[in-house]
Amino acid sequence: MADPEKAMAMVVEDGSDHEDVSSDEEAPAPGDLSAASLLQDPAVMAALQGKLGAMCGTASGYVASLPAPVRRRIKALKKLQLEATKIEAKFYEEVHVLECKYHELYSPLYTQRTAITAGEHEPTDVEAEWPSDSEEEEEGLAEEVKEKVKLDEANKNEDAKGIPSFWLTIFKNVEMLAEMVQDSDEAVLEALTDITVAFSEKEPMGFTLHFHFQPNQYFTNTVLTKNYEMKCEPQLDDPFSFEGPEIFKCTGCPIDWHKGKNLTVKQVKKKQKHKSKGSVRTITKQVKADSFFNFFEPPQVPDDPDAEVDEDTQALLTADFEIGHYIRERIVPRAVLFFTGEALEDESDCEEEESDDEDDDGDSDNDADFDPSKAQANPECKQQ
Numbered sequence: 001m002a003d004p005e006k007a008m009a010m011v012v013e014d015g016s017d018h019e020d021v022s023s024d025e026e027a028p029a030p031g032d033l034s035a036a037s038l039l040q041d042p043a044v045m046a047a048l049q050g051k052l053g054a055m056c057g058t059a060s061g062y063v064a065s066l067p068a069p070v071r072r073r074i075k076a077l078k079k080l081q082l083e084a085t086k087i088e089a090k091f092y093e094e095v096h097v098l099e100c101k102y103h104e105l106y107s108p109l110y111t112q113r114t115a116i117t118a119g120e121h122e123p124t125d126v127e128a129e130w131p132s133d134s135e136e137e138e139e140g141l142a143e144e145v146k147e148k149v150k151l152d153e154a155n156k157n158e159d160a161k162g163i164p165s166f167w168l169t170i171f172k173n174v175e176m177l178a179e180m181v182q183d184s185d186e187a188v189l190e191a192l193t194d195i196t197v198a199f200s201e202k203e204p205m206g207f208t209l210h211f212h213f214q215p216n217q218y219f220t221n222t223v224l225t226k227n228y229e230m231k232c233e234p235q236l237d238d239p240f241s242f243e244g245p246e247i248f249k250c251t252g253c254p255i256d257w258h259k260g261k262n263l264t265v266k267q268v269k270k271k272q273k274h275k276s277k278g279s280v281r282t283i284t285k286q287v288k289a290d291s292f293f294n295f296f297e298p299p300q301v302p303d304d305p306d307a308e309v310d311e312d313t314q315a316l317l318t319a320d321f322e323i324g325h326y327i328r329e330r331i332v333p334r335a336v337l338f339f340t341g342e343a344l345e346d347e348s349d350c351e352e353e354e355s356d357d358e359d360d361d362g363d364s365d366n367d368a369d370f371d372p373s374k375a376q377a378n379p380e381c382k383q384q
Helices: 004-013 042-055 068-117 134-138 143-155 166-173 183-189 292-296 311-331 335-340 342-360
Strands: 192-200 206-213 223-231 246-251 265-273 280-288
Touching: 068 192, 166 183, 166 192, 166 335, 183 292, 192 311, 206 311, 223 292, 223 311, 246 311, 311 335, 335 342
Parallel strands: none
Antiparallel strands: 192 206, 206 223, 223 246, 265 280
């Protein structure tokens, strides 16, 4: 069998030259190892596909090959594009102001929601009127689920207030939050009564998440906060990557834990051996523990914008930014739908549609420097 790397090089270059094959069998005569026969070799094909895959997105040299006057005009277009990007940034700034305005209109509805979930207000028949009934709701339930519902109904506590475990259920339903919540966190999150958002209209643009808690045996705070700062301007070194406001910094808050109740640390015992005496002693050391409440102690971001951040810290910050944005943008406005799971179904449908769209896209979009003169019509794309 021919060496895949060498054979691939022959195919890519001109398909005529070939390497001598050394084996117990008779070597093929010159010219027998054609490009066609090489491409039938699975190892050669795999190597060739890997090489071609690495080339996707690389410049073809088309723009550089254009006449100087044309390249000059392209520079003028890029300058116009930069001005358009600056206008786009102003647009997003005004969108943020509008978002702040409409948040004030949503606030009374969120207040009513909190009153109901916390058991401070019992909805009237008119307030609870919704176009569904128990029969419709039970149609899609499996038999074992129906039995559980009946059992829960029989054992339910008539004194239960509001909607028990409202926010904890949401956290466990949303995958990115469920991964953060440990078993030891659940008792505290049972005491979480609300999550609210406050927007900053001043510079820097941003928002703060407020987590409201009932008195509990773990900490004295009634509210834990997480502040996110955003920037809404193109980067000087890469202005065309601008896609709207992006979070660049977050700040948590101190948690006043009761003694021995800090869920973010744990005690571990380690044995130490004396170098000269050989005696062994056991020491207790405090180390970081996995907990949702580490969310309120994010990595520090350097104030110097040019300062480098290591990969691990950057990964943690990126995940934190995504979670903060998701809570603000999706969970807080649609909390009841995340509680029931309906919002998760909608998002699952959207992800499937996006995946289908990606499969339909051609590979030409990956070419950073596409040459239209070399494009060929696809006979399968003709209008029916």
